[in-house]
Amino acid sequence: MKLKQIFAVVLLSAIAFSSCRKANLDVDASSGDGSASGEVSGVWAKGSTQIIKGDIIIPEGKSLTIEEGVTVLMDTIAKPEFIVKGNLYSLGTAENPVRITVNPEYRTDAKKFGKMWGGILAAKTCAELVLDHTILEYGGNTTSDGSSSVKMGLYKAVAGENLPALWFSNVNGKLIVVNSTVRNFQEDCTYIEGGKIIFANNTFYTTGVTGGEAMNFKSGCLADVGFNLVYSANTNALKLSNSGDRDPQAYIICYNNTMVNTGWRRPSAKGGSVWVENNVRADIYNNLFANTRFGIKRDTKSTEDKRTVISNNLYYGYDQTTVNQFQPSKDIIGGVNDVIGTQAGDNDPKFVNYPESTPVLNAVFDTNWDFHLQSGSPALNKGITNFTRHHAGGITVNGITYVSPDPATYIGAFGTK
Template sequence: MKQLTLKLLLVIGGITLMNIGCKKDDKVDNSIKGITLAKSTATLKVGESTTLTYTIFPENAANKNVTWSTSDETVATVDNKGVVTAVKPGSAVITVTTEDGGEKATCSATVTRSDAVNVSGNVDGTWAKYSVINVTGHIKVPAGKTLTIEEGVEVNVSTGGQDANNTKIEWIVDGSLYIKGTPANPVLISVPAAERTTANTFKRLWGGIIGSTTCPEMLIDNAIIEYTGAITTATSPSVTAGLFKAGGGEGMVAFNTNNPKGKYVIQHTTFRSTGEDAIYVQGGSCIFTNNTFYAVGEAGGEAINVKAGCKVDAAYNLMYSANTNAFKLSNSGSSPTRAEAQINAYNNTIVATGWRRDPNGPKGGSIWAEKGALVNVYNNLVINAMFRAKAPKWQQNATDGPDLNSKIDYNYYAAGPQTSNIPQHIANGTASGYDGFKPGVKDAVYGAHDISGTGPGDKDPMFVSFPFVTNGLLDFTFDTAWDFHLKAGSPALTGAKTDITPYFSSTGVTVNGTTYKSPAASAFFGAFGAN
């Protein structure tokens, strides 16, 4: 009986253990324990795509849904299938995350520029975002054609001579040119990277952008243009086309126009390291706003030079160390087809201009108006320049001087205690900025509402970070950390003229289907106001 009872207990125990074992099998754990990507790094060129694949653990996981994300969609995007597309040069981290458990895996994506494209001769179409264009010979946008340059493009112009005359490369625009950079990704028009040196600042390594008599419109928005100003030769395209002096020998400019009926807008662009003028216009309706100029001109040269056939609004520009003037405004070259030059130059910040002029004698130093041009010059902040605004025969006759209806007033002048040791400056009594601002200077214009320092250091405009009293007068090196906004309490924050009507504040200038309007004048002097 005892043996039977023991057997029965063993059977019951076995059945119980079997039941327990069956219950455990019914609760199999198939939740996600991890995820990995097939590759942890990826290198792509702009515009390329790659698909990332992943593995989930365990294989029999019940919920295998995932989401994808990128740390910087401006560099690389990713869709819900793991397709990564390169947008612009840079780095981004691509992350895949499981819906169940939030397990993650990452891939570091590096985006590089596309392979460089070599161009010469006729060019049109589109130079796509972030591409590299090597200009190996003279280029031309043909009449009736359009070239669009998108954000982040890098244009490298070869510096070698193109013929037996050692003619440097020029860029002629018979058609339309649209340069469309952004603040974060400007278009760079330069020379090969190894040649972008301080020693080459005024070496005139290539010509410039020349709009011909047939060029209907150009836009330059958020660009950097540098190392221009090559000396022309008898075989320069601009010379053979009759756009520059026959026979050559003239310094090219960074940007030029020749069509009185053309429309031209330049904004948010930097011109630097040019052997001659930065902007030299001989025709067209023009808006030039919010640009920066420095290291302009080797032995002469202006930031903005306006001739007959032009109507121009130029405002909120920063002009530092132009060789001769920030503005040269002249009606020279007028004809029945090239009407009187008309210019509004207002709310510009002009610093340390005029000092590097060649030994032929001082000519201007900030703003120079002459030969029948109709000028309205207001609200400019002129600091440490060689002279205040000048106009020969001011209000006497329009043969030598500007149009008698011109106005130069409401401008602010101040200079620190710095002096020049150039013998010519000492002999002419112009060794300090204040020498060029004080009463009695030849050809200087004294507006009834001007604000002018009465001695070195007086009327300090109180820039946020520019060394007003120590910056070298002949120094052309620009510090990008300088901030030309005005501190609270600056005497330049009030007193400017606001009832100014720019030429294109209402109608605007329409380029490539977009209408650009000139900004209103501000109650402060200069381009920046309070920070």
């Protein structure tokens, strides 16, 4: 009798352990904190901490919702990849953002370009992905032959590639990145190969060691990109391309963005502010370029779509070298009604709190800086609003409709306080 009882207890314990393990892998973690590797779905509950020990995969047909205030800690030894075959909804708030990061002791200036985990890699089967009030930081690991992304044929599917913070690849998918921050990544912040897209009210900084764009769009993208701040991206704030020959043709509408100190840390002449190439169609309005390496630059061997429209952008350079590189030429595109001077210091935007003498090679971002405009700024009342956006009517994702923000009458991402 006792032997039977012992056997029953052992059997029940084994079942309980198996159930706990399955719940851990499936991660329907509504109960709170957890750890995971393998397949995940369900809910990561508000305010919880999730410890990721290895690559995680949201399976096709399933979803993971990350609620406000969740901290996702990536193991710095395993350097996990976050693979999305289903749907991902990361839904932070201003007061309680979602943070996908590493343990605090690794968040140092010595590790400022990350490489301590992979990135969020969304396969073609990912129909919906939302990052709202989400911080992505300290990632961008380099792939190897053993990487899950290489084995699964994701991103560039070869060893030796530095992973972006976010890769999205479904031309029929919906991608929303709003109110979020991407920082401390080795190369590209985002690499987008299709979809109906809104990027708005985001901040990108301290990214790119030898290359890397803040926002990199390819063919298949219909994107509204507005009110973003990019500081010291190694290469461009925006790379706009129709490479890949996917349908539809890439058509990117960029408006009311502020770009500061971008492009200077890349040794080649490609780095700058906005790069257009390969028959991309782009509308570029109301953008503020402060101490960026170049103005809007084209690939002269593979130029932009002739329907591209550029107007009402403002350029400021603290020194003469910078101002000279803004001047329209064969590869630097001048726009209609642009505010562009010829002398160092022309068109000072009068930021509330940013020392415009900050060295252009500086990659360290001070969160006390304030890029709002003071009264009397030449960027005020110089923007236009009479253009059409792709998603003014909104994109509905997971029952929530996200609308690209209305353009402003000022130039840049921030008006007066």
